[in-house]
Amino acid sequence: MRTEPVQQRSSERITLLLDTAASLIDEKGIDGLTTSDVAARSRSSVGVVYRYFPNIQSLLRSLAARNLERFLAAAFVGGEKNPAGWIEELDNVLDVYAQLSRSEPGFRALHFGGVIDERFIDSQINANSELSNRVLQYLGAQYEVPLTDEFALDLDVAIEIATALMQRAFRVDRNGDERYLAKARIVVREVLEPFNSAVPAE
CATH class of the missing domain: 1.10.357.10 (Tetracycline Repressor, domain 2)
Structure with missing residues (x-):
């Protein structure tokens, strides 16, 4: 039971990061996508992005x-x-x-x-x-x-x-x-x- 909220937050965070990356791709293209931009737009740290996605x-x-x-x-x-x-x-x-x-x-x-x-x-x-x-x-x-x-x-x-x-x-x-x-x-x-x-x- 104690792990469910953590799993839910992780799922929501991943969804947010993917949604943010998708929006940035529309704006800048695939070659313009950076982890720093994803972190900034999603109001996350770069470390949080790397926790779920080790690279672009x-x-x-x-x-x-x-x-x-x-x-x-x-x-x-x-x-x-x-x-x-x-x-x-x-x-x-x-x-x-x-x-x-x-x-x-x-x-x-x-x-x-x-x-x-x-x-x-x-x-x-x-x-x-x-x-x-x-x-x-x-x-x-x-x-x-x-x-x-x-x-x-x-x-x-x-x-x-x-x-x-x-x-x-x-x-x-x-x-x-x-x-x-x-x-x-x-x-x-x-x-x-x-x-x-x-x-x-x-």
């Missing part, structure tokens, strides 16, 4: 992980099947990605951390692969999709291309360039439609 890399990775969890929660809210099918479900997933890029602090610059993988090379980490695995798990649980290696590979390919197009859409235009958003939807459908037609109708 760990702070960015934690924020990227939160972005992924918020995205998945919004994209698959309630765990309800789309009556139109899983291809249409993926259209909705792209819509959620676009909405978070417009509204979630730090999301447009950081996304799920792919930019971190490029800066801090780690062969064991790939943000899009994690996203692909989570989407595959959801589709497998909710729909009659062919859970084969070929489907998993093509889903991964579709996500790699679509996220690149989505990020390009928001690189300059904060509202998202609709031309690139439309192309992302087309790519996903073209890559995955053969699997959709192979699934028998319910």
Whole structure:
């Protein structure tokens, strides 16, 4: 019982630090983020920031992980099947990605951390692969999709291309360039439609 308030305070402090980092990324970009700025804006000491995040890399990775969890929660809210099918479900997933890029602090610059993988090379980490695995798990649980290696590979390919197009859409235009958003939807459908037609109708 005595540890619960401490755990709650720690959770609230981490949330505050991540929220602060996200706001600063929107203002200054990822390269402009410093632990000193996070500490000052959150009215914390630099020592407090380092207690939870030993370096900028760990702070960015934690924020990227939160972005992924918020995205998945919004994209698959309630765990309800789309009556139109899983291809249409993926259209909705792209819509959620676009909405978070417009509204979630730090999301447009950081996304799920792919930019971190490029800066801090780690062969064991790939943000899009994690996203692909989570989407595959959801589709497998909710729909009659062919859970084969070929489907998993093509889903991964579709996500790699679509996220690149989505990020390009928001690189300059904060509202998202609709031309690139439309192309992302087309790519996903073209890559995955053969699997959709192979699934028998319910």
